[in-house]
Amino acid sequence: MMSKQTALVTMVLVMCCWHTVSGQLRISGRITDSTFHPVAYATVELLQDSIPAHSGFADSTGSYLLAGIAPGKYRQVVKYLGSNIWEQTLFINRDTVTDIRIPSNAGKYLSGVTITANKKLIEQLGDKLIFHVENSPLSKGFNAVEVLQRSPKLTVGPDGEVLLANRSVTLLINGRKPTLQGAALASFLAGLNAEDIKRIEIQNSASAEQDATAGGGVVNIIVKKKLNGFKGIAKSSYLFRKQDYGTYNGSLSLNYGSEKLGLYSVFGYSDNKDLGKTNGKFAYQSGVTNTNTESFDQTDNSIDLRTGLVYYPNKRNEFGIEGYINRNSFNFDEQGTQQLSVKNTAPVNSNIHSISGLKNKPWYVTLNYGYKTDSSGSSIQFIGDLGRENSRPFNDVQTYYPDDPVRNSHYQYRTTALSDYFTIQADWTQQCSHGIQLQAGLKYGKVKRSNVVIPQFLENNQWIIDENQHQDFDNNEGIFAGYGTLSKQWKQHFLKAGLRAENTSVKGFNRRNNKDVSQRYTQLFPSLFYKYNWQQDKGFSASYKRSITRPSFADLNPYTVKQNDYLYQIGNPYLQPYYMDMAELSLDIPSQSFTLFGRKTVNIIQGAYFTDNNLVNYFQPQNFGNFYETGIDHNYSGDLAKWCYASVSTGVFYNSFEAVDGVKTAGISFYNNIYLHFSLSKTWSVDLFNNYQHRYRNKNLLGEPKYKTDVVLKKSFPQAGLICMLRANDIFNTRIDENLSYYKDFTSYFYMKRLTRSISFSIQYTFDNKKKVNTDRVSSQNESRQRL
Secondary structure: OHHHHHHHHHHHHHHHOOOOOOOOOOEEEEEEOOOOOEOOOOEEEEEEOOEEEEEEEOOOOOEEEEOOOOOEEEEEEEEEOOEEEEEEEEEEOOOEEOOEEOOHHHHHHOOOOOOOOOOOOEEEEOOEEEEOHHHOOOOOOOEHHHHHHOOOOEEEOOOOOEEEOOEEEEEEEOOEOOOOOHHHHHHHHHOOEHHHEEEEEEEOOOOOOOOOOOOOEEEEEEEOOOOOEEEEEEEEEEEEEEOOEEEEEEEEEEEEEOOOEEEEEEEEEEEEEEEEEEEEEEEEOOOOEEEEEEEEEEEEEEEEEEEEEEEOOOOOEEEEEEEEEEEEEEEEEEEEEEEEEOOOOOOEEEEEEEEEEEEEOOEEEEEEEEEEOOOOOOEEEEEEEEEEEEEEEEEEEEEEOOOOHHHOEEEEEEEEEEEEEEEEEEEEEEEOOOOEEEEEEEEEEEEEEEEEEEEEEEEOOEEEEOOOOOEEEEEEEEEEEEEEEEEEEEOOEEEEEEEEEEEEEEEEEEOOOOEEEEEEEEEEEEEEEEEEEEEOOEEEEEEEEEEEEOOOHHHHOOOEEEEEOOEEEEOOOOOOOEEEEEEEEEEEEOOEEEEEEEEEEEEEEEEEEEEOOOOOEEEEEEEEEEEEEEEEEEEEEEEEEOOEEEEEEEEEEEEEEEEOOOOEEEEEEEEEEEEEEEEOOOOEEEEEEEEEEOOEEEOOEEEOOEEEEEEEEEEEEOOOOEEEEEEEEOOOOOOOEEEEEEOOOEEEEEEEEEOOOEEEEEEEEEEEOOOOOOOOOOOOOHHHHHOO
């Protein structure tokens, strides 16, 4: 064990000690407007034969630096909001200082962030697609979920899941994966205003600096710099489904910034009430069927507070601390009927009433420190996290048999799930000569979870603990990781290669039977990305990535939970992690991209049913088989007219699956996601969303088509600081969940329809002391205040 950890540390230290010291040419200077005020965050490029050779950004003072330049003739270009505002031709044979003064006729590009159709909002830098939210129509009046829903290549699923090319992504905040999940994460994103988002970075596949669990695409939300002065944003919304069923959301964001200090707090509250109906059927090859029909009411609410500060003692150092606390609850009240039919016997009918839910109290504290080691972008960063998840799930199931009351039963399950975690992380970035960048880092995380499940059944008006289902167990997981990446930009080529190593140790102890479950393994995860641009906006890229998905603590718990007399959910302490290898080929042309992909997943974990001799069904996570995916995705993002912006994603894919029980499934499908933004005037706009997923194969599941259309009307009142939005959701009432799962001896059918057609109204009010952004402050590292 120690030799493996020593090898990880040695790998990173060796990379950290590699400094290139020869043959470095630089060009630097300061960019100002015609009145000598700095032009912050302009893009500076050096081109050879119209091909970008080097690029970078000016900082908050207008200062820029490009390093690693080979001697030769270049065209130097300055861009702002995607538009060229200055250029010159020069020959570089030594370190050069060029101060740039932008002429007054370029002032129309420097007067703020009012968007016009000719301003470029999207660009490709290395292996990332950059969407500049602050320069877009999305910069005001939206929250983070709504911005993601409108971003290039991205959609948001009906359950709030962020999708890239219709597949789940790893979501990051300033380069860091949030520790929050479920309702707490949704509440956090709902409280993050578009006004606080600088840009969104989109990667088709993860690289080595991200956790090895990042298997598909990566979406990184980068947060803006702070204000010099005070600013507040109050938002409120209500969604109406039908009488007594709707969703209320409210939030208040307060920010204060000075030369060296930034303070912020965000308070959020939500309350939701929903309803729907479900039905299902188990059909066995023997002719036996088990059907159920149910209706449900769902209520959930959340209240949270996030607050923090960032301190800049000088231009090289940054200190930050953030605290977060959340209280959320969820209740699911379901009533229905069940019928078991066996040939040549009378059907067995029962009525079921189930109430389930949970209460959770997560919190965390994050500390970070950043140090700029030079003026070319090199840095060292340290991050520490400490937090807790305090969840209390419960389940109450009553079963009535009209024809056989002796079989009536009433079960209750009370669970206490307590998770304590901490992580420490160090990241190093070094800008070298000849367009080379090195990155390396170490990370250690520890999670300790204790779980107690107390099942009780009612007998003779007394509650009796069911010792057969009583559970009391602990899980501990430690992950030690190290990574190194090397990237190089030369002429029209970009290459990035990385290697990540992770050592995982999992220990579980069941206090009921004194049994231990342990897992320990070390794996390497390589990544590779190459891109060739034959013109400035036209390129070809290829990538490869290997990832891991570890079993969740919930899946590893040896629990047993009764849903009804014929359905139980059980854990699996013997689950093994599964691995995915992914390769992609992409073609990028102005406003469009085409991606050909292939993915191989071995030993995939999936919830699956099996049945005993008494026709009782058990749902258990299992290492269920091998899954193969191939397909092609197309994305268009651009202006159809001066008043119309479109983002359209379309894909065709073929999936095949071979289960451990020998069942094989395969099929082809396609999807289409459309977002249209219509600018009716400076203060009026309309958004249209249309999402369609054709019938598809996903492992052993055959999913029926999914279709949904939303329309949003937005009106802003700039002088009053107000923004109002009216939204119609699922206007054709077509959104359903329906699928059929195939097993060796039976099939399982599921159908659910919620109240998806609804209408919502929201209002946002912004108030401040009218002070402008302080352009002399350190801001490039300020983005880490949202690092969760």
